Amino acid sequence: MDGVGLIVWSLAVCLVIVCVLLVNTDLFLTKPQQSALDTLASADLRTTTGEERSFKALTLWEDTGAVIMAEASELSSLRPQLDAFGVPLYAVVKENIGTEIQNFRAYFNGEIFLDEKKCFYGCKQRKMSRLGLLRVGVWQNILRVWTQGYVGNKRGEGFILGGLYVIGPGCQGILKEHQEMEFGDKADLRSVLEAVRKVEKAE
Numbered sequence: 001m002d003g004v005g006l007i008v009w010s011l012a013v014c015l016v017i018v019c020v021l022l023v024n025t026d027l028f029l030t031k032p033q034q035s036a037l038d039t040l041a042s043a044d045l046r047t048t049t050g051e052e053r054s055f056k057a058l059t060l061w062e063d064t065g066a067v068i069m070a071e072a073s074e075l076s077s078l079r080p081q082l083d084a085f086g087v088p089l090y091a092v093v094k095e096n097i098g099t100e101i102q103n104f105r106a107y108f109n110g111e112i113f114l115d116e117k118k119c120f121y122g123c124k125q126r127k128m129s130r131l132g133l134l135r136v137g138v139w140q141n142i143l144r145v146w147t148q149g150y151v152g153n154k155r156g157e158g159f160i161l162g163g164l165y166v167i168g169p170g171c172q173g174i175l176k177e178h179q180e181m182e183f184g185d186k187a188d189l190r191s192v193l194e195a196v197r198k199v200e201k202a203e
Contacts, residue, residue, distance in 0.1 A: 035122065037173050040165065043119035045092065048101050048112050057119070060090055061167040065175075065199035067192065068092060070120040070162035076109040078189060087196050092120045094160060121160055122179055163187075166195035175199065 041058035060066045067082060067089045069075050075089060082089050089110040093101060096114055104112065115121070163179035164187045176195035178187035 033122065035165070035174065035177055037167070039119060040167070040174075043115060044117065045113040045115055048093075048096065048114055057115075060088070061169055063169055064088060065166070065168045065172070065196075066090055067164070067166050067196065068120065069164045070094070070115070075164070075187075075189070075192070076107065078192060079109045081193060082196060085196050085199065087199055094118050094121060118160065120165070121162055164192070166192060166199070168199045172200055 041056065043057040044054055045057050045060075046052060046054050057068075060068065065087050067075065067078070067087060069090070070092050079089055091104075091108050091110055091112045092115040093104070093112060094115055101112055101114075161180040163177065165174055165178075166176040167173070168175050175198050176187075176192060178192075180186075
């Protein structure tokens with residue numbers, strides 16, 4: 001390899017390293033926008049078991065409040081504490097392809113609803129590009145989920161980022177909102193429980 005070739009090769013390696021380092025910063029991550037309670041309340045959801053029916057999302061938290069997730073399934077571990085507070089746990093998914101929802105039930109201990117308009121995926125839907133696969137955190141999250149046995153599917157829209165909401169009954173509003181910044185960016189469970197403790201039951 002001559003001197004010019006060595007310089008070009010070195011520059012290429014440096015460029016790759018710089019790109020990987022930049023991708024692993026928050027510089028290129030799409031910043032989430034706070035969701036509006038009215039938007040979530042008017043969302044049309046569909047049941048995924050028994051006789052299919054549609055309903056407004058408001059009914060999920062109108063009387064008791066609720067924890068609603070559009071993200072990873074680790075929240076199931078909070079089910080005993082949520083039951084003690086009388087706050088139900090729900091999941092919304094953006095699509096129902098093949099046996100995806102049925103497979104997901106093995107990892108989520110709560111009711112699952114279909115949110116075809118993706119209202120619970122942020123007022124401005126965010127996607128992580130394929131460059132996200134260069135992020136160390138993404139691979140750590142993928143490995144964590146894979147070791148738990150959940151592999152999902154390779155069809156459908158897999159790049160939309162999800163989130164989590166703790167919503168109080170009536171007009172109490174959104175007590176906690178967490179939106180994924182990268183694939184598998186889960187909410188801190190302790191902060192979820194702190195928000196649940198603030199839920200005021202409707203009379």
